[in-house]
Structure formats: structure tokens, C-alpha cells
Amino acid sequence: MDKAVSTDKLTKRFGDFVATNEITFDVAQGEIFGFLGANGAGKTTAIRMLCGLLKPTSGSATIAGFDVYRQTEQIKQVIGYMSQRFSLYEDLTVRENIRFYGGIYGLPKTELRRKADEIIQTLELGTVADKLVASLPLGWKQRLAFSVALVHDPRIVFLDEPTGGVDPITRRQFWDMIYEAANRGTTIFVTTHYMDEAEYCNRVSIMVDGRIKALDTPAAMKQAFGVDSMDGVFQILARGTSTK
Amino acid sequence: MMDAIQIEQVSKAFADTQAVSDVSLTIQAGELFGLIGPDGAGKTTLFKILVTLLRPDQGKAVVNGLDVVRDFRKLRPLIGYMPGRFSLYPDLSVEENLSFFATVFGTTIAANYELIRDIYGQLEPFKNRRAGALSGGMKQKLALCCALIHKPDVLFLDEPTTGVDAVSRKEFWEMLHRLNERGLTILVSTPYMDEAGQCDRIALMQTGRILAVDTPGGVENLFQKPLFAVKARDTYRLIQDLRAAPFTETCYAFGEYLHLTTRPSVTAGTIHGYLTGKQHEFVDIKPIKAGIEDSFMALMQDHG
Amino acid sequence: MNRFFAFVKKEFYHILRDRRTLLILFGLPFVQVLLFGFALTNEIKNARIAILDLDHSQHSRQIISRLLSSGYFRLEQQLDSYKAIEPAFRKGKVKMVVVFPARFTAAVAHDQRAQIQLLADASEQNTAISLTNYATNIIQSYSAELNPAGMNPPMQLDVQSRMVFNPELKGAFVFVPGVMAMVLLLVSALMTSVTIAREKETGTMEVLMVSPLTQIQILFGKVLPYLLLSFLNGCMIIVLGIHLLGIPLNGSLALLLAETLLFIFLALSIGILISTIADTQLVAMFASLLIMLMPTIFLSGFIFPVESMPKPLQIISNIIPAKYFIAIVKGIMIKGVGLQYLWKETLVLAGMSTLINAVSLRNLKTRLG
Incomplete structure (x- = not known):
């Protein structure tokens, strides 16, 4: 079972509107997979189906071998999720946030304590471990949110525009963490509007109007379209459809 | 040429944070000027001071020859302002939103249609759709139309491209260029470094301060250290090894390549030799000219 | 503008x-x-009442039987003195007490005029008002029947209603x-x-x-x-x-x-x-x-x-x-x-x-x- 995500003609309709239209792709365990697309291309709908939050209209998909129709509870145990808004509790301390999220996934008490200490040490948050999250700089929150999404050692973690608005150095420090997690075997499924970040992915898919228009390594994609950046590829594929 | 915006030693603090500290800046009439920096750099606070919504604690700012504190009533009709979130009424249609803002500024859509024709033309097929049901890119265009409808002299756009996809962003910048060619002064802020090159001049901002003001080319030239783009098969291991290398100052991922800043007089050959010794395959090294993001990161580090 | x-x-x-x-x-x-x-203006059925009949006459028995057969009232308790009224209300079961004074029949005979007292629990104001209204109507119609045509002056039964607990019906x-x-x-x-x-x-x-x-x-x-x-x-x-x-x-x-x-x-x-x-x-x-x-x-x-x-x-x-x-x-x-x-x-x-x-x-x- 080396596939973290596997979909076959996965489709979601809302009335007449087809949000995702027969998307078929695989993501290997430990891969960094970039999931790109214009606003409204159907990325969010697809991610919700993969996380077991939204029932597909047709097609099939498995996450770490679990079926998205019937095994949503098992899926929730093996995935982590981090959105742009971080989903940290601003009025809890760093340590309390870690313990809370660990607790949700049923980590035993000793394990919780160990995890909390480990994360605080790795992120060098020792001096602020008992301070409210609200008082942390944006970049720190972001890294904490990522660690919290990984607290139950998920097989795959979904990152929805995780780096919006942070400074370039923090953004790269964040990608360092992503690389580390992938290196430990966690599958990374990431969406972003920064096209340079698309280059950091092992493979990238580009969605346009509900369909996957291209799926390959960044290098192969650039070669296929004869451009020198992922931005170029994206502009070719998505242009003309963004105003719909 | 007349100065459209003059900012002199402006500071503004909220409770316990210094949002803007001692910023001075001059923007000429007809310029497309970019304020570049991450969230929390103070861009929005500076914007709110310039559009008369906030009073500076210290310093003074003049827009179109009018003081933003003393002459705010006279100034307000002369500026167009698009706040960070696209401030539209989600329950009103595209056309109702635009006509509302037109009337509020004492004009009509027809009177100034000329100015927004290009942009509004793309929205017209959807003019009866509620603004709340528009995609990010379309909301952005509608908000721009609303800010333009009274033919302002100076346009303030606070992060108009945040959260919008790369294609819509590019189209948006094309629109700004066309507006700018008609003589409109535009001050725009963005957290995307790659958009800096679209501006006549830029100011890099970080934690309430201005790190540098120059043309995009000028900002790139501020970067003085040797810079290489490096690529190899295993990117993750490459970062680790290069950061541990004795000649490295900084090493960051930049798209396909890593950008490596080194001590003076390090050559591509030195780096290649080091990496081959670490069993890296498909190594590709080339000296490159710094981009705006490289400069920004270097300036950030200089300012601690 | x-x-x-x-x-x-x-x-x-x-x-x-x-x-x-x-x-x-x-x-x-x-x-x-x-x-x-x-x-607050619910239709009233089978409201519990108590009766203090100090007269024990045909009139009082007639009126009582009419009240109880109207469907609005149900007899909860027979009282034997004025002192028993308050405890009956306090227990909370009784919504209204009908009082026939001792000289009720005598008053009807001598003065063509007598008094019946209605005491209602006005802590539930609307109920109290309705109950006294119904009772008053029943008593008035009884008194009208007692009056043969042309009797002069006509016999009168005065119904005196009094609210307890919230006397002014605020x-x-x-x-x-x-x-x-x-x-x-x-x-x-x-x-x-x-x-x-x-x-x-x-x-x-x-x-x-x-x-x-x-x-x-x-x-x-x-x-x-x-x-x-x-x-x-x-x-x-x-x-x-x-x-x-x-x-x-x-x-x-x-x-x-x-x-x-x-x-x-x-x-x-x-x-x-x-x-x-x-x-x-x-x-x-x-x-x-x-x-x-x-x-x-x-x-x-x-x-x-x-x-x-x-x-x-x-x-x-x-x-x-x-x-x-x-x-x-x-x-x-x-x-x-x-x-x-x-x-x-x-x-x-x-x-x-x-x-x-x-x-x-x-x-x-x-x-x-």
C-alpha cells in the first residue's frame, strides 16, 4: 500500500454546476504533491472530498487505502489538515494548543507530554511555551500550526495555502519543515498561489474548471510547455478562464 | 513634477505594537508605486493614514497637496481606496454595488464609464449576479471599479492581489498599467515579491520600517554578495549539505533552484567540488544576478 | 439628497x-x-373552585348546581367558614371561591336584592377575569329567570367579585x-x-x-x-x-x-x-x-x-x-x-x-x- 491518495473519476456536482469533473490521480507515500488551480477551479471541493468532509457524486477515491464514501472515520485518523487561517486557538497557550489537538486524536497522556516537549524544542518555542498563541508573530504561528497538524503522525497532511502573507525568509523556513516531514515519510498535499513554491513539489497538478489539465513533475511540465517557470505553465493553462 | 504623496517621519502605534515607525517617503504624480512587505509590515496602517482613516501619532502626510489630518474633508473625494478585503456588499448585485458607490461619490456609472470600460466590460455579463457569488478575481475587479468610479486623482490599493490566483493577478496588473498610462497615480501594496517588478518604484517594508526605496532594478543592485543558483537531484539533502558548507552564508529554496549566498571569492568550481564530494548527482551551478526577493531577504537579515 | x-x-x-x-x-x-x-387568554374548562355556602338554601343550591353543570367549573372543596378561604387559595389548587353570605335567602325575600361574592386568584390575571365573567353571567341568567314578568321592583342578585393576590389587576x-x-x-x-x-x-x-x-x-x-x-x-x-x-x-x-x-x-x-x-x-x-x-x-x-x-x-x-x-x-x-x-x-x-x-x-x- 504505497499510495497515499488514489482517485478515479472523482466527481462532485452542486445542482447543475460540476465543481470537480472526473479527476483521476495518484499520490505516492512521502511525495510532496502540489495541487494548483485558479480561484474557483474546484480545488477546495476536491480537498474536502479527499478529507472525507464532502461526499462525492460519483467516482472513487481512497486515502491511505481507506474509502472516502464508507471509511471517513478511519481517514480522519490518518490525515492532518492546516488551512490558511491556521486553526490555532489564539486564547490558549502554545502548550495547551498542542495538547488539545493531540487529545482530540486520543494520544495517551505521557505521549502528549512528550510530543508537546518535542515540538516546543524543535520549533525553539521554549521561552513562549506558556504564552498565548495570540502574542506570537505570524511566522511562528504558522510553524506551530504545521506541527500541530502533524501531532498524531498522520500518513498525509493537507496544506491549504499555508504560506499566504508571510515574509520570504519565514516562507522558506516553512518549506524547510515541509521537506523534513516529507523526508520522514509523510505525504504532503499542498495548495499555493506562489508559483515558485510549485517548483518545490515533486509533482504538480493544475486544475482548470473542475478538471485536471496537467499533472507531472515541474521540470517535465516546463519542458512540455516550452517555458522556463511554473508561472509560465500556469498562465498558459489557466488564462482565459479566470474571469468565468 | 508635483509630488502626489509626501510622507514625513510618520509613526503610528497601537496598544503595544509599533505598526509604523518613522516612515518618510515621496511619491510623484503619475507614478505606479509599490509598497512591498509581508503581513504585519505596517502597509495597511500606512494606507489608512494616507486615506485619512487614521491619524498618525507623529509626523505628517500630504496627499495631492492636502494634509491628511487637517484637510481630510477636501481630500476624501479626490482619492480612491480599495481596502484589503474587497469591501463590497455581498447581497447586492455587481451593478447595484457599482451604482451605489457611484452615487455616494456624487456621480453615475455613465459619467465615468470611460475610465472603467476595460475592466467593467469583463464583468458586464455577470452584472445581475450577487457580489458574494463572484470568484476572487472578479470581486477584485469589481472592487477596483468601485474605487475608480468617481475618477480619483490618486488610487490606493491595499493588497489587491492577496489570495487571488496567478492568472487573475497578472490581468490585474495589466489593468493597473493601463490606468497608470492615463496619468493616474497609484499606490499599491502587496506581499508578493514577484509583483514588485511591475512598479515604477518600490519601497520594501518590514516591521513598520522602510528597508529600501528605489526602482525594482535599483533594489536588485543593492544585493552585493556573490549569488549562485544551485540544483541537484535530491533537493532536501542539497539544502542540508549546502547550509553546512564552510563557504555558505545563506541558502534558500527559490523555485527550481536553491539560491546560495557565499563568502567573497567563492567560485562555482569550489561549490561543485564540495557537492561532488557529498555524492550529489546532476549538479547544476550558475552565478546569477539577485532578484528583489534576494535583496529583501538580505535587507531583512541586515536589519536583524 | x-x-x-x-x-x-x-x-x-x-x-x-x-x-x-x-x-x-x-x-x-x-x-x-x-x-x-x-x-394568557386560554379557554377555560373545569377550573377548580371552592364554595362557602353559609346560607344552605334552595337558591344557593340552584346556583351551585348551575355553576358546576356549566362545564367551566369543578368543585374542589366545600368550605365551612371565611377563615378557610385563604388556606384554600394558598394550596394553589383553587382558582375561585364562591361565597353565599348567611342571610342570602332572607335578603332575597325582604329586599329583592342579595349579594354573592366571587373571590378569584388574580396572580393569573386573565384566568381570574374570565372565571369571574363566566360565573357572573351564570348567576345573572339565574336571577333573570327568577323574575316573573312585571315584578316590580325586579329582584336583583349582586355579584361582587374580588381579586386576591393582585387586587388591582395590575x-x-x-x-x-x-x-x-x-x-x-x-x-x-x-x-x-x-x-x-x-x-x-x-x-x-x-x-x-x-x-x-x-x-x-x-x-x-x-x-x-x-x-x-x-x-x-x-x-x-x-x-x-x-x-x-x-x-x-x-x-x-x-x-x-x-x-x-x-x-x-x-x-x-x-x-x-x-x-x-x-x-x-x-x-x-x-x-x-x-x-x-x-x-x-x-x-x-x-x-x-x-x-x-x-x-x-x-x-x-x-x-x-x-x-x-x-x-x-x-x-x-x-x-x-x-x-x-x-x-x-x-x-x-x-x-x-x-x-x-x-x-x-x-x-x-x-x-x-
């Missing part, structure tokens, strides 16, 4: 397109009036004025403050502030539609109260409408005051509920009579606008009095409005901070 109308038009769009707002605006008063109205019709006060406060203050806070949340307030509109124009534009709608609401409640619940309108309708407008003006002022402080819809909502709705329900005399509150709460009730409005509406509708009796309350409401608007104006900012 054109700008201002555009503003008002936009505000109406907001209201008409939001189903929840519409529901609160027009559904709420309807439901409230019906709920309070019918909950707040008998208080619920309609109460609902009116509550709904008007809710619509005017809560909705205004929430809609202003919403503009702050979406960021549109910033754009409006930067426009040539002044802050006062913005506020007035936001408030005017709610003034009209609230007034419509007030009229609706009055009509419902009169036609559906049978509340009299003994005083001047014009005065009632004018006072309603004054109260709406006050409520809108409170809404604006809240909106000058609250930056989010949530804060606006909580502030409105906390400082207006709760005190209105509990301290205005709407549900609990002010007279039976502890002293400190009675003092606090003096600053609750609804208290004065309820007094005014009761005065006009039920007592039928005019401004000469209500000028004090009117003055208090006007004074409160002035004060609140003065504070709002001071809080009003042409900038964000």
Missing part, C-alpha cells in the same frame, strides 16, 4: 434580501403577540404593550447596531468613511429604513392587539402613534450608541441583548410587576425605557387618558433620547481610531 436616497435604497435591498432579517422584522411581532395573547393587558416595547427595541436597536457593525466587518464602512458622505449622513441613512419598518411593526402590533386580542383603544390613536414614534427614536438612538462601540456583529448582538432585551423583559414590569420586585431592582427599573413606554401605552389604550396624565413618562423618554444621542455624537469618529 440623491446620495442619501441611494443609501436608503441600498439599505432596503439588504433588508429585503436577508430572509432572517425579514423573519425577525415581521414574523417575530406576530408570533409574540399570538403567543402571549393566547397563552398588568392585566400589560403583555401587548410589553411585546410592543420588546419588538420595537429588538428591531430598532439590535438590527441597527448589527447592520452598522456588519459594514465595519466587511470593510465597506472604511470606503464609506473615505467618501464625501459625513458620518452623520451614513448613520441617518442606515437608521431611516429601520425607523419606517419599526413604525410599521408598531402599527401591526396595535392592530393585532385590538382586533385579535380584544384590547380596547380608549384613548387617542394619534397620541399612541406619536408616542410609539418617540420610543422607536429612543431605541434607534440606543442602537447607534451600541454601534459606535461595537466593531463586530457578534459584539453588537450581545450588547443589544444584554443591555436592552433582558432588562426590558425582566425589569420593565412586562412579566414581573415592578411593585413586587426587591427594592434595588425597583430602583434600577427606573432607567429602563420600556417601563415608561408600557405605562404610556396602557394609559392610552386601557385607561384612555391623554397627554396631561402621561407628560412625565413622555418627558423621560425624550430626555433619554437626547442624552443618548449626545453621547453618540461625542463617540462619533470621522476616523477609525
Whole structure:
């Protein structure tokens, strides 16, 4: 079972509107997979189906071998999720946030304590471990949110525009963490509007109007379209459809 | 040429944070000027001071020859302002939103249609759709139309491209260029470094301060250290090894390549030799000219 | 002026397109009036009564049997002395006591005139009123039958009803004025403050502030539609109260409408005051509920009579606008009095409005901070 995500003609309709239209792709365990697309291309709908939050209209998909129709509870145990808004509790301390999220996934008490200490040490948050999250700089929150999404050692973690608005150095420090997690075997499924970040992915898919228009390594994609950046590829594929 | 915006030693603090500290800046009439920096750099606070919504604690700012504190009533009709979130009424249609803002500024859509024709033309097929049901890119265009409808002299756009996809962003910048060619002064802020090159001049901002003001080319030239783009098969291991290398100052991922800043007089050959010794395959090294993001990161580090 | 109308038009769009707002605006008063109205004027069946028959005559037995066969009353207890009345009420089972005095038959024979006493538990005011009305009707019809045609002077049975526990029937019709006060406060203050806070949340307030509109124009534009709608609401409640619940309108309708407008003006002022402080819809909502709705329900005399509150709460009730409005509406509708009796309350409401608007104006900012 080396596939973290596997979909076959996965489709979601809302009335007449087809949000995702027969998307078929695989993501290997430990891969960094970039999931790109214009606003409204159907990325969010697809991610919700993969996380077991939204029932597909047709097609099939498995996450770490679990079926998205019937095994949503098992899926929730093996995935982590981090959105742009971080989903940290601003009025809890760093340590309390870690313990809370660990607790949700049923980590035993000793394990919780160990995890909390480990994360605080790795992120060098020792001096602020008992301070409210609200008082942390944006970049720190972001890294904490990522660690919290990984607290139950998920097989795959979904990152929805995780780096919006942070400074370039923090953004790269964040990608360092992503690389580390992938290196430990966690599958990374990431969406972003920064096209340079698309280059950091092992493979990238580009969605346009509900369909996957291209799926390959960044290098192969650039070669296929004869451009020198992922931005170029994206502009070719998505242009003309963004105003719909 | 007349100065459209003059900012002199402006500071503004909220409770316990210094949002803007001692910023001075001059923007000429007809310029497309970019304020570049991450969230929390103070861009929005500076914007709110310039559009008369906030009073500076210290310093003074003049827009179109009018003081933003003393002459705010006279100034307000002369500026167009698009706040960070696209401030539209989600329950009103595209056309109702635009006509509302037109009337509020004492004009009509027809009177100034000329100015927004290009942009509004793309929205017209959807003019009866509620603004709340528009995609990010379309909301952005509608908000721009609303800010333009009274033919302002100076346009303030606070992060108009945040959260919008790369294609819509590019189209948006094309629109700004066309507006700018008609003589409109535009001050725009963005957290995307790659958009800096679209501006006549830029100011890099970080934690309430201005790190540098120059043309995009000028900002790139501020970067003085040797810079290489490096690529190899295993990117993750490459970062680790290069950061541990004795000649490295900084090493960051930049798209396909890593950008490596080194001590003076390090050559591509030195780096290649080091990496081959670490069993890296498909190594590709080339000296490159710094981009705006490289400069920004270097300036950030200089300012601690 | 054109700008201002555009503003008002936009505000109406907001209201008409939001189903929840519409529901609160027009559904709420309807439901409230019906709920309070019918909950309190329920049809009475088998109400438990006690009888103190000191006469033990044919008349008294006849009347008792008619009362009990009417279907409205059920005999719970036979009492043997006046002393037993109070304990019977205290136990709470008995809603009414019918008393035939010792010389009842003798009085009928000698004076052609006798008295029956009805004592009702007025802690449930509407029930008490209905019970005594039914009993009175039954007794009157009995006395009419006893009067052969042409008998002169006709025999008379006087029914004397007395309310216990709440002798003056304070707040008998208080619920309609109460609902009116509550709904008007809710619509005017809560909705205004929430809609202003919403503009702050979406960021549109910033754009409006930067426009040539002044802050006062913005506020007035936001408030005017709610003034009209609230007034419509007030009229609706009055009509419902009169036609559906049978509340009299003994005083001047014009005065009632004018006072309603004054109260709406006050409520809108409170809404604006809240909106000058609250930056989010949530804060606006909580502030409105906390400082207006709760005190209105509990301290205005709407549900609990002010007279039976502890002293400190009675003092606090003096600053609750609804208290004065309820007094005014009761005065006009039920007592039928005019401004000469209500000028004090009117003055208090006007004074409160002035004060609140003065504070709002001071809080009003042409900038964000």
C-alpha cells in the first residue's frame, strides 16, 4: 500500500454546476504533491472530498487505502489538515494548543507530554511555551500550526495555502519543515498561489474548471510547455478562464 | 513634477505594537508605486493614514497637496481606496454595488464609464449576479471599479492581489498599467515579491520600517554578495549539505533552484567540488544576478 | 439628497434580501403577540373552585348546581367558614371561591336584592377575569329567570367579585404593550447596531468613511429604513392587539402613534450608541441583548410587576425605557387618558433620547481610531 491518495473519476456536482469533473490521480507515500488551480477551479471541493468532509457524486477515491464514501472515520485518523487561517486557538497557550489537538486524536497522556516537549524544542518555542498563541508573530504561528497538524503522525497532511502573507525568509523556513516531514515519510498535499513554491513539489497538478489539465513533475511540465517557470505553465493553462 | 504623496517621519502605534515607525517617503504624480512587505509590515496602517482613516501619532502626510489630518474633508473625494478585503456588499448585485458607490461619490456609472470600460466590460455579463457569488478575481475587479468610479486623482490599493490566483493577478496588473498610462497615480501594496517588478518604484517594508526605496532594478543592485543558483537531484539533502558548507552564508529554496549566498571569492568550481564530494548527482551551478526577493531577504537579515 | 436616497435604497435591498432579517422584522411581532395573547387568554374548562355556602338554601343550591353543570367549573372543596378561604387559595389548587353570605335567602325575600361574592386568584390575571365573567353571567341568567314578568321592583342578585393576590389587576393587558416595547427595541436597536457593525466587518464602512458622505449622513441613512419598518411593526402590533386580542383603544390613536414614534427614536438612538462601540456583529448582538432585551423583559414590569420586585431592582427599573413606554401605552389604550396624565413618562423618554444621542455624537469618529 504505497499510495497515499488514489482517485478515479472523482466527481462532485452542486445542482447543475460540476465543481470537480472526473479527476483521476495518484499520490505516492512521502511525495510532496502540489495541487494548483485558479480561484474557483474546484480545488477546495476536491480537498474536502479527499478529507472525507464532502461526499462525492460519483467516482472513487481512497486515502491511505481507506474509502472516502464508507471509511471517513478511519481517514480522519490518518490525515492532518492546516488551512490558511491556521486553526490555532489564539486564547490558549502554545502548550495547551498542542495538547488539545493531540487529545482530540486520543494520544495517551505521557505521549502528549512528550510530543508537546518535542515540538516546543524543535520549533525553539521554549521561552513562549506558556504564552498565548495570540502574542506570537505570524511566522511562528504558522510553524506551530504545521506541527500541530502533524501531532498524531498522520500518513498525509493537507496544506491549504499555508504560506499566504508571510515574509520570504519565514516562507522558506516553512518549506524547510515541509521537506523534513516529507523526508520522514509523510505525504504532503499542498495548495499555493506562489508559483515558485510549485517548483518545490515533486509533482504538480493544475486544475482548470473542475478538471485536471496537467499533472507531472515541474521540470517535465516546463519542458512540455516550452517555458522556463511554473508561472509560465500556469498562465498558459489557466488564462482565459479566470474571469468565468 | 508635483509630488502626489509626501510622507514625513510618520509613526503610528497601537496598544503595544509599533505598526509604523518613522516612515518618510515621496511619491510623484503619475507614478505606479509599490509598497512591498509581508503581513504585519505596517502597509495597511500606512494606507489608512494616507486615506485619512487614521491619524498618525507623529509626523505628517500630504496627499495631492492636502494634509491628511487637517484637510481630510477636501481630500476624501479626490482619492480612491480599495481596502484589503474587497469591501463590497455581498447581497447586492455587481451593478447595484457599482451604482451605489457611484452615487455616494456624487456621480453615475455613465459619467465615468470611460475610465472603467476595460475592466467593467469583463464583468458586464455577470452584472445581475450577487457580489458574494463572484470568484476572487472578479470581486477584485469589481472592487477596483468601485474605487475608480468617481475618477480619483490618486488610487490606493491595499493588497489587491492577496489570495487571488496567478492568472487573475497578472490581468490585474495589466489593468493597473493601463490606468497608470492615463496619468493616474497609484499606490499599491502587496506581499508578493514577484509583483514588485511591475512598479515604477518600490519601497520594501518590514516591521513598520522602510528597508529600501528605489526602482525594482535599483533594489536588485543593492544585493552585493556573490549569488549562485544551485540544483541537484535530491533537493532536501542539497539544502542540508549546502547550509553546512564552510563557504555558505545563506541558502534558500527559490523555485527550481536553491539560491546560495557565499563568502567573497567563492567560485562555482569550489561549490561543485564540495557537492561532488557529498555524492550529489546532476549538479547544476550558475552565478546569477539577485532578484528583489534576494535583496529583501538580505535587507531583512541586515536589519536583524 | 440623491446620495442619501441611494443609501436608503441600498439599505432596503439588504433588508429585503436577508430572509432572517425579514423573519425577525415581521414574523417575530406576530408570533409574540399570538403567543402571549393566547397563552394568557386560554379557554377555560373545569377550573377548580371552592364554595362557602353559609346560607344552605334552595337558591344557593340552584346556583351551585348551575355553576358546576356549566362545564367551566369543578368543585374542589366545600368550605365551612371565611377563615378557610385563604388556606384554600394558598394550596394553589383553587382558582375561585364562591361565597353565599348567611342571610342570602332572607335578603332575597325582604329586599329583592342579595349579594354573592366571587373571590378569584388574580396572580393569573386573565384566568381570574374570565372565571369571574363566566360565573357572573351564570348567576345573572339565574336571577333573570327568577323574575316573573312585571315584578316590580325586579329582584336583583349582586355579584361582587374580588381579586386576591393582585387586587388591582395590575398588568392585566400589560403583555401587548410589553411585546410592543420588546419588538420595537429588538428591531430598532439590535438590527441597527448589527447592520452598522456588519459594514465595519466587511470593510465597506472604511470606503464609506473615505467618501464625501459625513458620518452623520451614513448613520441617518442606515437608521431611516429601520425607523419606517419599526413604525410599521408598531402599527401591526396595535392592530393585532385590538382586533385579535380584544384590547380596547380608549384613548387617542394619534397620541399612541406619536408616542410609539418617540420610543422607536429612543431605541434607534440606543442602537447607534451600541454601534459606535461595537466593531463586530457578534459584539453588537450581545450588547443589544444584554443591555436592552433582558432588562426590558425582566425589569420593565412586562412579566414581573415592578411593585413586587426587591427594592434595588425597583430602583434600577427606573432607567429602563420600556417601563415608561408600557405605562404610556396602557394609559392610552386601557385607561384612555391623554397627554396631561402621561407628560412625565413622555418627558423621560425624550430626555433619554437626547442624552443618548449626545453621547453618540461625542463617540462619533470621522476616523477609525
